[in-house]
Amino acid sequence: MSGTLVTDPDVVDAASRDRSPVEEVGAAIALVRATCRDDVVATMRWANERGVPVITRGAGTGLSGGANAIDGCLVLDVSRMNAIKTINPAERIAVVEPGVLNGDLSDAVREQGLFYPPDPGSWRISSIGGNVATNAGGLCCVKYGVTKKFVRALEVVLADGSVMRTGTPTAKGVAGYDLTGLIVGSEGTLGVVTEVTLALVPAPDDELVAVALFDSASRACEVAATYLEAGGRPSMLEFMDGPTLAAVQRMADLGFDESVDGMLIVGCDDATRQDVEFAAFSRLAEEAGAEVFVAESVAESLQFTAARRLVGNAFEAMGRDLVDDVCVPLRRTGELVDGVRALGKKHRIRVATAGHLGDGNMHPAVLYSPGDAPEAVDEKRRAYAAFEEIMQLGLDLGGTITGEHGVGRLKASVLPVELGETNTRIQRELRRVFDPNGTLNPGVNLASDHS
Amino acid sequence: MSGTLVTDPDVVDAASRDRSPVEEVGAAIALVRATCRDDVVATMRWANERGVPVITRGAGTGLSGGANAIDGCLVLDVSRMNAIKTINPAERIAVVEPGVLNGDLSDAVREQGLFYPPDPGSWRISSIGGNVATNAGGLCCVKYGVTKKFVRALEVVLADGSVMRTGTPTAKGVAGYDLTGLIVGSEGTLGVVTEVTLALVPAPDDELVAVALFDSASRACEVAATYLEAGGRPSMLEFMDGPTLAAVQRMADLGFDESVDGMLIVGCDDATRQDVEFAAFSRLAEEAGAEVFVAESVAESLQFTAARRLVGNAFEAMGRDLVDDVCVPLRRTGELVDGVRALGKKHRIRVATAGHLGDGNMHPAVLYSPGDAPEAVDEKRRAYAAFEEIMQLGLDLGGTITGEHGVGRLKASVLPVELGETNTRIQRELRRVFDPNGTLNPGVNLASDHS
Known part of the structure; x- marks a missing residue:
């Protein structure tokens, strides 16, 4: 095995939790840092034969405790499997290892005029494997959809160490059951993903935004729904309530009045549609008593989006x-x-x-x-x-x-x-079909699956 | 049971095959015409207890023999479960019974300014349940994706008669494994779908098309790939080769020269993008020696699309x-x-x-x-x-x-x-998890699943 086996308790402990507030973290017996599929196969074979639980982790940015260790488990870290194997503009696909960071892939495909939409708040620091495991979303989803929509094919190591390929690199394919879609979002409980084939889209135009400030949070929500019902097609439609704005304001002075209790950010990344989208949205927001700003530049737009992306840090700073x-x-x-x-x-x-x-x-x-x-x-x-x-x-x-x-x-x-x-x-x-011995992430997703 | 049980051999036989060329069709013992979920539950309970195979059918427009009867089976026809229960423009969803025809749903949502994209060649005569069973595609998919992308939630009767709900009506949802996606495309082998919650999108603008005629089929294919690689975002990108055009020409004189060996139809249903799409496509096609026509009206566009949609009938007319x-x-x-x-x-x-x-x-x-x-x-x-x-x-x-x-x-x-x-x-x-006794569509999808 070319990967590393680590038993130093401090190192193992540091790799034994994700960013969730879940405090129950067990003592893993070791950490395996896999560097290739064969490392994963060897790990799963070894663990499955001995009934040792395996907790798979990527960048560890999950918020639900899905990568928290349990007593006596192996932690399998695939973050070093981080090669971008292929970016194919003709087929609009990328083939990557699971440890590739979303931000790194996004940058790489942008250089080729392409776009990988899924952008969880953690996109700079979270891995594609983790995005696949949770079927991650983000700000883009209102237009582009979640991670699942972009996963065409997978290579997966099952609990017994066997290797399975699912899906096809083609745009369509209905040969057999959709095991690809079943594994996306399964939080490491059905197998360990070792390769992902992702669909890409043409790079959009620069995203511009309009921002509306309301004195009522729920009225802001109503306006958003009305705008969509009237046919709105935003590339982003985000919300922050007053307490959230106050938290963000403590991190960076955005000049918001304290009377603002609800803020909407509407994005449009299609230059040919920006006028019509912002006009439709502004009219509805103003009718509801909101103050509306339409950004006049990409820089101004990024500033509002950045404020939204700061929310996680702003909350963390408060306790x-x-x-x-x-x-x-x-x-x-x-x-x-x-x-x-x-x-x-x-x-x-x-x-x-x-x-x-x-x-x-x-x-x-x-x-x-x-x-x-x-x-x-x-x-x-x-x-x-x-x-x-x-x-x-x-x-x-x-x-x-x-x-x-x-x-x-x-x-x-x-x-x-x-x-x-x-x-x-x-x-x-x-779950038992994929993992009869209950090796993979026990307690995650369905708590008592082997009780 | 409020449905009808039919044993007249002629009627049963007429309901025992789909439109595929698969010639092996067995003798069903009876036909059940279900009118509600409880009919399906009663049918599945009865059949499961006796080990009687059940072949579910909707409109019977399938092309792969998935609805062909086998000896000793029950044919379960859900085409009379054809209520459109809800069209909700605020949530952009529709809730329908499986027997609703795709064309009828499409018309109904259009009246409310919405659009249900999946448009298999059979859209006028095929049912949503069948579209779900095969994860049907169509001309829209290059922009909008296949049926699976639009199915948010299902109600499914399992082989033992138990009723399962999957998914949520919301835009996102990652609670547990994606059983909705697993059932879409499973060709009636995992359960009988009795209700479908579908996502809708805002009605697009009128689709216009550009048409390019090539003297080489494979060169037409190359141009299409180059156009997409350059960032093309069509709502339709269809192909017909020379022999196909000749077959269609026999049905309706479209005035094609015999030297044409490849035809591309590029559609765009976003009025703000039509100029840029057609200009980009025309340039590439003309560089490759093609003759290009950009339709100047919806009527002209529909004529070219209609020619593409005639292909199935044109082939049928030839034998x-x-x-x-x-x-x-x-x-x-x-x-x-x-x-x-x-x-x-x-x-x-x-x-x-x-x-x-x-x-x-x-x-x-x-x-x-x-x-x-x-x-x-x-x-x-x-x-x-x-x-x-x-x-x-x-x-x-x-x-x-x-x-x-x-x-x-x-x-x-x-x-x-x-x-x-x-x-x-x-x-x-x-498959065994869903159907341990092998009642549902034996021999479909995985031929020897119970051998």
Whole structure:
């Protein structure tokens, strides 16, 4: 095996968690740094024969605990498998290893006049393998869709070390069941992805944005839904509520008035459509009493987008944050924001909501103070209580407990509530087909899949 | 049960085949015409307990024998479950029963300013349930993608009669494995779809087209690939070779010169982009020696599109046709067309190729005469030999044996060749999870799944 086996406890420990607030992290017995598919095959064979659990990780930027170690496991790190094997402009595809960072791939394809749309908040530092594992989304999805839409084919090492190819590099293909789509979003529980064939699109024009400031968060949500219902085709439709703006404002002075309680950012990356999109959006926003700015340059547009991308850091700077990831019907997003605020009051906890409003994919954040002091411990308890109720609120509004972060360990116990009995049963049985010995990421996605 | 049970042999026989050339059709014991989900549940329970195979059918427009009966089976017809339950412009979704015709849904959503893109050649007469079962494509796919991209959620009756809901009506959702995507394209082998939630998009502008006539089929293919590589973003990119044009010409005089050996139709349904798209395409096509016409009206555009849509009927009028459905990388489409012609010569059989060139999804047709005369029997043997070799040619060019028609019974024996050993094994085991007794469409998709 050409990869490295590490047993130094400090190094292993450092590789044993992702960026989620999930605190339960077990003691792994070792860390394998794979450099090629054969390393992965050897690791899976060894582990499967001995019944040793394997937790696969890429860049470790996940937010749901999907890469957190458990006691006695191997941590399999594929971040060194980071070759961009092919960029083919004629076929509009790229073939990459799982450890390639999204940002590095995006830069590389841009140089060839192409565009890889999926852009999770972590795009600069998250890996394609991780994006595939969680079916990551981002700001682009309202126009381009999530990661799954761009994955054409995979090479996967199964739990027993056998190698499976799925899909085809062609634009279409319906030969057999869609195992590619089944593995995308499966959070490392069905196999270890060792190669990804991705679809690319022609590079769009420079994205310009319009920004609207409302004194009511839920009215901002209503305007967004009305704009889409009227035929709006934005390349971005993002939302930040007042508390989120305040948090961002603490990081970088954006000059927002404190009376602003809801901000929309509408992007358009098709130069031929920008006038019509911004006119349609501005009219609706102004009718609803908003103040609207249409950026006059790419630089100005990037500034507003950067403010949106700062949200994660801004929350982190305020303490610990439990960022939820519910997705609800567009017409229910206002109720979601209002409901989250009511839950914040009920549990006496700071909450703030931002999100990919054009998809109904909202990220309410529940903020609490770190530490072991009794007040901190109590605040954390209230934060988790609010978080649980936000998930339930998402379901009550006809939505889902996760739009793009994944289930991980954070939401594994709630997943069966959303899926229902028959779907849960089928999912558990499918998992056993791929991994009869329960080696791959036990406890992730479906908590009690081998109970 | 509110549905109808029919045992009249003539009626049962008439419902026992789809539009494929697959001639093996068994004798079903009865036909169930379901009118609601409970009919499907009752049928599946009854059949599963007795080990009676169930062949589900919608409109019966499939081209791969996926709805052909086998001896001793029940035929379950869901075409009377044809209610459009919801069209929701705010959420851009429709909720429909499986028997709704694609054309009827398309008309209904258009009235509300929305668009359901998937448009298989059979769109006027094929059902949404069948489109879901085969993951149907069409002329739209180069811009909008295949059926799978538009299916958000399903209600499915499993082999044992249990009811499962998959997916969510929201734009995004990653809670658990993507069972929705697994069932789309599974050709009725994993369950019976009883409700479909579909994503819609804003109605586009009127589609205009440009047409280019080449004296070389493979040169037309090259120009199409170059146009896409240069950043072309058509809403349609279709191909017909000389023999196809001749067949269509026999149906409707389109005034084509006999020297034309390849025709491209490039569509654009975004009024703000039409000038730039047609200019870019025209320049490339003219440089390659083609004659180019840019339609000046919707009527003229529809005329060219109609000619493309006539291909199926034109072939049928010439005898029997085995229409293949291979999908290959864009840069290999010219080789495919030339290779198909060589196979025609080799097997002394008429061949013609049309297809969704922008996706590399080509439909070579192998034509033969019907009948039992020795010459006809021999010609049919040669036609099937050519057909098999076309599938292999598609694989040799790095493609797949089916881009949109599905595997059905027609290609079931070849499927494992494309999938490879591990993928085939996993697919068989997945099928057993859904259908342990092998009740659903035995012999379809994976021929020997219970052998």
